[in-house]
Amino acid sequence: VSAPVNEPADAIAVAPPIDVGAAADEIELLDGKGLSPDDCTAIARSSVPKVLFFAGTANSGKTTLLSTLYMLFQRGSFCNYNFAGSATLIGFEERTHLSRVASRSVYAAVPRTRHDPEMLHLRVRPIDDRHSPTELLMCDLPGESFREAKDSGEACLRLPVIRRADHVVLLIDGEKIVDSTRRQQARNDATGLLTSLVLNGVLPSSSAVDIIFTKWDMVELCSEAQKATDFAAFLEEDLRRLFGTKVCELRFGRVAAYTVEAKYELGFGLKALFPAWAAPVERRTRPFQLRLRARYDTSIDQYALAASQTVAGK
Amino acid sequence: VTLDQAKVVVAGLPKSGKTTFLAALWETVSSRYISTSLQLKSLKGDYEYLNAIRDAWADCNEVSRTPIAAERVVTMVLEDPQSHRILELHLPDPSGESFKNQWVDRTAPAAYKDFVEVASGVAVFLHPLYVEDGTLIKDAQAALVGIERPVSAIQGSDEATVPFDLSRVATQVILVELLQFIAQLRPHDNPPRVAVIVSAWDLVPVGERAAPSEWLRKNLPLLEQYLVANREAAPFKVFGVSAQGGDLKDAQNLRTFQRPTDRISVTDGQTESKDITWPVRWLI
Numbered sequence: 001v002s003a004p005v006n007e008p009a010d011a012i013a014v015a016p017p018i019d020v021g022a023a024a025d026e027i028e029l030l031d032g033k034g035l036s037p038d039d040c041t042a043i044a045r046s047s048v049p050k051v052l053f054f055a056g057t058a059n060s061g062k063t064t065l066l067s068t069l070y071m072l073f074q075r076g077s078f079c080n081y082n083f084a085g086s087a088t089l090i091g092f093e094e095r096t097h098l099s100r101v102a103s104r105s106v107y108a109a110v111p112r113t114r115h116d117p118e119m120l121h122l123r124v125r126p127i128d129d130r131h132s133p134t135e136l137l138m139c140d141l142p143g144e145s146f147r148e149a150k151d152s153g154e155a156c157l158r159l160p161v162i163r164r165a166d167h168v169v170l171l172i173d174g175e176k177i178v179d180s181t182r183r184q185q186a187r188n189d190a191t192g193l194l195t196s197l198v199l200n201g202v203l204p205s206s207s208a209v210d211i212i213f214t215k216w217d218m219v220e221l222c223s224e225a226q227k228a229t230d231f232a233a234f235l236e237e238d239l240r241r242l243f244g245t246k247v248c249e250l251r252f253g254r255v256a257a258y259t260v261e262a263k264y265e266l267g268f269g270l271k272a273l274f275p276a277w278a279a280p281v282e283r284r285t286r287p288f289q290l291r292l293r294a295r296y297d298t299s300i301d302q303y304a305l306a307a308s309q310t311v312a313g314k
Numbered sequence: 315v316t317l318d319q320a321k322v323v324v325a326g327l328p329k330s331g332k333t334t335f336l337a338a339l340w341e342t343v344s345s346r347y348i349s350t351s352l353q354l355k356s357l358k359g360d361y362e363y364l365n366a367i368r369d370a371w372a373d374c375n376e377v378s379r380t381p382i383a384a385e386r387v388v389t390m391v392l393e394d395p396q397s398h399r400i401l402e403l404h405l406p407d408p409s410g411e412s413f414k415n416q417w418v419d420r421t422a423p424a425a426y427k428d429f430v431e432v433a434s435g436v437a438v439f440l441h442p443l444y445v446e447d448g449t450l451i452k453d454a455q456a457a458l459v460g461i462e463r464p465v466s467a468i469q470g471s472d473e474a475t476v477p478f479d480l481s482r483v484a485t486q487v488i489l490v491e492l493l494q495f496i497a498q499l500r501p502h503d504n505p506p507r508v509a510v511i512v513s514a515w516d517l518v519p520v521g522e523r524a525a526p527s528e529w530l531r532k533n534l535p536l537l538e539q540y541l542v543a544n545r546e547a548a549p550f551k552v553f554g555v556s557a558q559g560g561d562l563k564d565a566q567n568l569r570t571f572q573r574p575t576d577r578i579s580v581t582d583g584q585t586e587s588k589d590i591t592w593p594v595r596w597l598i
Contacts, residue, residue, distance in 0.1 A: 025423075025424045026421040026422065026423055026424065027421065027422055027423075027424055027427050027499075028420065028421055029416060029420045029421060029422055029495050029498065030420070030494070030495070030498060031420050032420065032491065071450065073535075073536060073539065074448065074484065074486070074487070074535065074536045075535055076531075076535040076539070077535075077539055082539040082540075082542055082543040083536055083539040083540055083543065084539070084540060084543035084544060085490070085494055085540060085543075085544070086490075086494075087494075089487055089490070089491050089494075090480065093478070093480075093483050093487065094478055096448075097478040098475075099450055099451055099452070100448050100449060100450055100451065101449045101450070101451055101454050102448065102449070102476065102479075102482055103475055103476050103478075104474045104475055104476045105451065105475050123543075124543075125543040127542075129546075133543065258452065259452070260451065260452050260455050262455075262456055266450070266452060
């Protein structure tokens, strides 16, 4: 951009200042909260973004796990990935608040998953820059929806986003594994949901399934730790027997995402899981309509559309 | 005859050193003590304000913070003595409160969008003593191991739990969001280059003062990762800037400098300079 020079070289001209705060009209910026999968507006293709679907009973640690991922990036790169952005920073901050000293909370805690599922967004990029960023959309399924999907085929078919999931992450509450009166309930919760997903044909054939024992610190530090860990091993074997050939990939993990026990680092167990979640999707399976609210047009939508055009041009 | 236009977005939370930087910049371009710095050719706009903040800065008095009502864009016609390029620099002096409001209210003035759309670069300011880090309870407890202090002293009590407050979120999160807003407001996904200016660099502990980029990585890792991950689209550079030259508690000593620009120090970790126009030159 150029403008004419009117003044002699050494002149000082005077003009009124531009008041950047004086404009009457304001523009809306991204609201930063969790995304609803129900009221979206644009089309994304399967390679972008990558969808992680987290399912588990109430209080099994879904929100803790998601917020811990975010907290890990607040400390530095994680698993050789850098944080590259997020459209849901406020959504993450709301979920991590009770884990922070500023909350003056007695115990580190997280708010319960809301009744309506929300998606959190993270953009990550390998440190070596060899790949483009991966857009991760992480769906936090409320415990109530989990129970309904386990018990009802109709409810299972209504699960949001799962047909588009690249990874279905099933959480088994370690606190139940510790308690001999609830262990079988934990087993039935996991097998029940997977059975419902598989037999109702809801689980995409390309989806990897990760089964995570959460609150692993409670399992290892309880008075009957051997019995609890033995049961976890048994349950793992049982789930492999039942579903090992029914899903395209079955992995297991043991996680203590956020515990004040000093023995466990923040995000204990996540290093083994995250690289597969963040890895770019190599093969496209089917187009998927991901509708985003209009106010996200400038972030994920634009990215998704641009990526779609790039893919289409190849 | 035409001349280039250069607009630089100045962003930062309250008390991050934006106005002090502007005062020192005005002194530098107008005093011409530093032969390699951008030099003032002419000025557009009301420079009474610039003179006022420059005077306060030069005499080592507190440079007053900018209230939202007093936000303005100053325009200087400058010459690069090396390339002889002449350009018209538009540099806002925004209130830190307006950026905090962007984060909290999720709105920005339309005029800000107009400015951001055509800006050459963004100068992001942060003050090392005013970084909210969002400490985790887990870390606070670990830090207190071995210290006889009731856990409740760091955790408070159930009754005292404070509701989530957007304005108390970690500084690095807010700065990332401000940069995301800027990228959002730009057409064609074309984010501008970014100069991160760590102000009051002289107040950073000596052991951490080797390289501003390393300081950023250690103290605001989320922001550093964001910049690194997006550097192909938006190149960035981190500067440690001591515009005042020292703590104002030591003002008597600072006043012994005959040329106020001699108090200035700018470093990228490899080169040290007294030229505070360096970050601006890098941005335009």
